[in-house]
Amino acid sequence: MNSADASTKLCAHCNMSDFTDFSTCRYCGKKYGTTPPPPPKTYLTEKALAVCTAAIVMFGIVHHERAKAESVRRTTLTEIRREISVSHRPRVLEFGADWCGACRAYGPTIEAARARYQNIDFVRYDVDNPSTANLALGLGVSAIPVTCFIDRNGNLVSQEVGALSDDYLNEKLKTIL
Numbered sequence: 001m002n003s004a005d006a007s008t009k010l011c012a013h014c015n016m017s018d019f020t021d022f023s024t025c026r027y028c029g030k031k032y033g034t035t036p037p038p039p040p041k042t043y044l045t046e047k048a049l050a051v052c053t054a055a056i057v058m059f060g061i062v063h064h065e066r067a068k069a070e071s072v073r074r075t076t077l078t079e080i081r082r083e084i085s086v087s088h089r090p091r092v093l094e095f096g097a098d099w100c101g102a103c104r105a106y107g108p109t110i111e112a113a114r115a116r117y118q119n120i121d122f123v124r125y126d127v128d129n130p131s132t133a134n135l136a137l138g139l140g141v142s143a144i145p146v147t148c149f150i151d152r153n154g155n156l157v158s159q160e161v162g163a164l165s166d167d168y169l170n171e172k173l174k175t176i177l
Contacts, residue, residue, distance in 0.1 A: 012036055069140070076138025081154030090176040091121040093148040095141045097128050103145045106163035110147075113169055120173060151176045 010017055011025040013036045018025050023032055030036075084091060094110055096103030114122045125132040127144055139148055139159065149158045149172050157176050164172070 072134075072138045073140065076135060077154070077156060080150060080156075084150065084152065084154040087121070088152050089119060089121050090152050091123060091150045092173070092176075093135075093139070093150065094122065094124045095127050095132075095136055095139075095146040095148075096124065096144050097126055099128075100144050102163045106145050109164065109166055109169060112166065113173060116170075117173055117177075120176070147172075149173070149176045 011028060011030065011032070012034070013030040014025060014028040016025065016027040018027065024030065025032065080091070092110075092113075094106075096106070098104075110122065110124070114120075125135060127133075127136050127141065139146075139156075143161050145161075145163055147160045147164060147169075148156060149160075151157050158172055160168075160172065
């Protein structure tokens with residue numbers, strides 16, 4: 001038989017061209033005219049798609065929350081800069097609470113530093129006070145005690161978590177003078 005006379009058939013099962021007049025494909029042995037079953041639906045594919053979608057959504061939420069927190073932080077630091085621009089004095093912000101044992105133990109250390117450094121403004125904030133909640137949120141205070149060191153230009157130089165030793169506190173205070 002001449003190849004020009006042969007009818008070309010494409011097997012629906014294996015996608016191979018068969019130039020024979022037989023009713024079955026010579027490559028896979030399936031009958032012509034039957035449709036192959038759909039590929040098996042795998043749970044793994046659906047699960048992977050669900051996990052990827054969830055990851056993308058979570059990434060978006062985290063990114064949004066970080067952007068929102070950064071915006072609040074910038075606004076808070078701008079307000080602090082505006083306050084400091086009037087006095088041109090460095091400032092130490094201490095965040096604590098009355099019920100916090102570490103905050104109570106840290107109090108005398110801060111008071112001694114306040115007496116030694118008359119040219120630095122020391123401000124104590126109670127995190128339980130609703131009026132200081134935005135400031136604490138803006139500076140990212142999530143544990144107490146926290147001490148923020150701000151230089152005379154209003155730049156946040158350092159933010160330390162925990163009760164600082166007297167020597168370490170003096171080092172930090174010297175950096176903002």
